[in-house]
Amino acid sequence: MTHPALRYVSRWYGWIPFAAALVLAFAWGQALGTIGVLLVSVSLVGAVLTAVHHAEVVAHRVGEPFGTLILALAVTVIEAALVVSMILSGGAGAAAIARDTVYAAVMIVCNGVVGLCLLLGGLRHHVLAFRVDGTSPALSVLAALSVLVLVLPGFTTTTPGPTYSASQLAFAGLMSLVLYAAFVFVQTVRHRDYFLPVETGARDEHAAPPGNGETALSLGLLLVCLVAVVGLAKLLAPVIQSGVGAIGAPAAVVGVAIAMLVLLPETLAAARAARANRMQTSLNLALGSALATIGLTIPVVAALSVVLGFPLVLGLPGKEMVLLALTLIVSVLTLGSGRATVLQGTVHLVMFAVFLFLAVVP
Incomplete structure (x- = not known):
C-alpha cells in the first residue's frame, strides 16, 4: 500500500509547491526570456492557490483565530526577509523600500482586501456580520502603529528629513513589537472569543478536522x-x-506590485471566507496581516539599520499621509457597527483605486 504521505504529495496540492520551488531554483540568478517569464508567472499563480489550500487545512485543524494568524505570520516573516534583502542589496530608493512596502501593504489590505471581501460577501449574503469586539482593537493598534512608523518621522527634529535617529528608531521598533505582541496575546489567549466567527449557519460542520499528520x-x-x-x-x-x-x-510602483503579489495568498483566503459568509475570518486575515507587516517588519529593519548603519527613510509625504488618514477613518466607520454591505465594500475599493492611480500618476 502507498504511504499516506506519498499519496498526499502525489495530489495537485502536494506536488505544486515542489514544482514551484524547482522553477525558483533553476530560474534564480538567470536572465528571464519570454518563456521564462511565463513559466515563473504560472508557477507563482500555482504557488498562491496551493498556499491558500494548505492555509485552510491548517486553519481548520487549529481553529480560529490561530489559523489566520499562522498565515499572516508566515507571509509577513518572509516579506520582512525580502525587504531586508532588497535594502542590503542597495540601489536607488533602497532607504525608502521599507516605508514604501509597509505603506503599500496597509493600503492594499485595508482598502483592497477588505473592500473585495465586503463586496463579494455583500453581493452573495446582502448583510455581513462580524464582531466589533475583534475589529476595534485591531484598528486601534493599526492606527497607533501607522502613525508611529509612517507619520511621526516626518515631524521629529533630531535628524533632518523624514527619518528617526538611532535611539528613536530603536524605540519605535521596540514599541511596534510591544503593540503587536499585546494584540496577539489578546487575540489568542485573553479574549480569543472576540475573534471567533459569528454564527451565521454557514460553518462547515460536516467537514471533520484533518489529522495531525x-x-x-x-x-x-x-x-x-x-x-x-x-x-x-x-x-x-x-x-x-x-x-x-x-x-x-x-519607482514606488514596483514596491506596490511586489506587495500585491506577496499578499495574494491572504487575499484569496480572505475572499473565499467572505463568500462563505465568514466575514470575521476575512477580517482576521486582513487586519492581522496589516498589523504583522508593521509590527514584525519594522522592528527587524530598525534593528538592522541601527546595527549595520544603513539609512532608513520612514516618514510619508503629504499626499500619502492624507490617504492613510482617510483609510483609517473610513475603516473605523466601516467596521465599527458589526454589520456591512456592498456599499462599504465599494467605498474601500474606490479608495484602493485612488491609491493605485496616484501611485502611477503622483
Missing part, C-alpha cells in the same frame, strides 16, 4: 509555497520594473 504536511507545504511566492515575485520584479519604466511611472 495531514496538518503537519500542510504546514510544511504552506511554508514551501510562501517561500516560492516571495522568491518568484522577486524574480518578476525586474520585469515589472522594466514595464513601470516603459510607462514612465514612479
